[in-house]
Amino acid sequence: MVKPTLHCPCEGRYLERAFQYDAPPAGETAFDLGGQVYNRVYDRCSLCGHWFASHTMNLDGLYGGAYVDNTYGNRLRETFERIIALPPDQSDNTGRVNRVTGFATRHFGHSNPLRLLDVGSGLGVFPYVMKQRGWYCTALDPDPRSAQHARDVVGIDAATGDFMALEANKVGRFDVITFNKVLEHVEDPLAMLKRSREFLAPGGFVYVELPDGEAAAQAGAHREEFFIEHHHVFSVASLSALVSRSQLSVALIESLQEASKKYTLISFIVS
Numbered sequence: 001m002v003k004p005t006l007h008c009p010c011e012g013r014y015l016e017r018a019f020q021y022d023a024p025p026a027g028e029t030a031f032d033l034g035g036q037v038y039n040r041v042y043d044r045c046s047l048c049g050h051w052f053a054s055h056t057m058n059l060d061g062l063y064g065g066a067y068v069d070n071t072y073g074n075r076l077r078e079t080f081e082r083i084i085a086l087p088p089d090q091s092d093n094t095g096r097v098n099r100v101t102g103f104a105t106r107h108f109g110h111s112n113p114l115r116l117l118d119v120g121s122g123l124g125v126f127p128y129v130m131k132q133r134g135w136y137c138t139a140l141d142p143d144p145r146s147a148q149h150a151r152d153v154v155g156i157d158a159a160t161g162d163f164m165a166l167e168a169n170k171v172g173r174f175d176v177i178t179f180n181k182v183l184e185h186v187e188d189p190l191a192m193l194k195r196s197r198e199f200l201a202p203g204g205f206v207y208v209e210l211p212d213g214e215a216a217a218q219a220g221a222h223r224e225e226f227f228i229e230h231h232h233v234f235s236v237a238s239l240s241a242l243v244s245r246s247q248l249s250v251a252l253i254e255s256l257q258e259a260s261k262k263y264t265l266i267s268f269i270v271s
Contacts, residue, residue: 005187005188005190006050006052006189006190006232006238006242007188007190007245008045008048008050008238008241010045010047010048012045014045014046014047014048015043015044015045015046015052016043016044016045016046017041017043018041018042018043018044018051018217018221019041019042019217019221019226020040020041020042021038021039021040021041021221021228022038022039023038024038024228025221025222025226025227026222027222027224027227028224028227028228029227029228029229031228031229033057033059034058036057036058037057038057039055039056039057040053040054040055040057040228041053041054041055042054042226042233044213045238048235048237048238048241049213049214049235049236049237049238050213050232050233050234050235050237050238051213051217051226051232051233051234051235052231052232053228053230053231053232059228059229076123076145076146076149076153077149077153079123080123080124080125080128080149080153080154083123083125084125084128084129089259090259090260091259092258092259092260092262093125093126093129094129094259095256095258095259096126096180096209097126097129097130097133099207099266100130100176100178100207101130101133103205103207103251103252103268104175104176104205107205107251107268107270108175108203113134113135113136114135114136114175114176115135115136115138115172115173115174115175115176115201116130116135116136116137116138116174116175116176116177116178117138117140117171117174117176117177117178117199118130118137118138118139118140118178118180119140119163119177119178119179119182119192119196120140120141120142120163120179120180120181120182120185121139121140121141121146121147121150121158122141122146123146123149124139124146124149124150124153124154124156126178126180127139127150127154127156128154128155128156131154131155131156137154137156137157138156138157138158138159138171138174139154139156139157139158139159140158140159140160140161140163140166141158141160142160142161142162143160144160146158146160147159147160159171163192163195164191164192164195166199168198168199171199172199173199173200173201173204174199174200174201174204175201175203175204175205176204176205176206176207177196177199177200177204177205177206177207178206178207178208179192179193179196179206179207179208179209180207180208180209181209181210181211182208183208183210183232183242184210184211184230184231184232184233184234185229185230185231186231187231189232189242190242190245190246193206193208193242193243193246193248193269194246194247196246196248197246197247197248197271200271202271203271204270204271205251205268205269205270205271206248206268206269206270207266207267207268207269208239208266208267208269209264209265209266210232210233210234210239210264210265210266210267211225211226211230211233211234211262211263211264211265212225212233212234212235212255212263212264212265213225213226213233213234213235214235214236214255215255215257215263216233216263219263223263224262225262225263234265235265236253236255236265239253239265239267240253243267243269246269248269248270248271249269249270249271250267250268250269251267251268251269251270252266252267252268253265253266253267254266254267
């Protein structure tokens with residue numbers, strides 16, 4: 001079975017079989033798997049509480065054009081406008097913006113405009129509001145339609161590409177780098193978090209949001225935190241270990257349930 005890496009020092013010695021799926025759970029995006037048999041499991045490390053996706057399906061094409069096609073279709077702008085229009089008490093993004101701007105003010109000691117790189121920007125709802133707050137925002141997304149949407153609709157700088165292949169000397173350094181629901185989608189989140197150091201300006205910080213497996217598991221295997229696109233589902237302990245192995249430091253980790261009812265871990269990370 002294929003196990004995505006977290007470079008965990010326990011080397012799989014404490015893995016236990018947790019959830020098993022032979023069909024997509026209700027609400028999961030209907031990705032085209034090219035005729036592959038749907039069969040996957042999550043193994044949980046009893047030592048650190050991390051959840052590893054385990055299966056033999058080839059998901060290499062999941063995050064190309066197919067991801068945007070299946071998730072948004074031709075409704076990128078329509079979905080963006082719907083989410084932007086949500087009242088604050090129904091908006092995950094409102095909470096996110098308030099957390100990041102509040103921490104930034106405390107961390108930097110001022111509220112001056114800052115440079116932000118939003119990795120895996122998707123619809124761009126987060127940098128859109130941050131731009132309204134006076135920040136200088138750049139979006140990075142692997143799908144050219146999302147990057148074009150960021151330029152044309154969100155009104156910010158945007159680049160198309162893989163963060164792991166991005167050249168630091170072409171985009172510069174940023175005061176804040178954000179991974180909002182991103183690291184769970186890659187097989188090697190440690191490598192991605194490590195690489196953020198190359199783009200972080202002196203004194204800057206990284207903000208991440210990740211699915212909280214410990215909280216979601218109490219509600220059951222049907223939860224969206226355990227959908228097929230998530231190679232990893234985190235715990236407070238495994239997130240803390242991830243940051244430590246990336247040679248960065250945790251300033252804050254919190255577990256919360258968002259307005260959308262997602263169980264989420266958030267962390268502010270400093271060099």
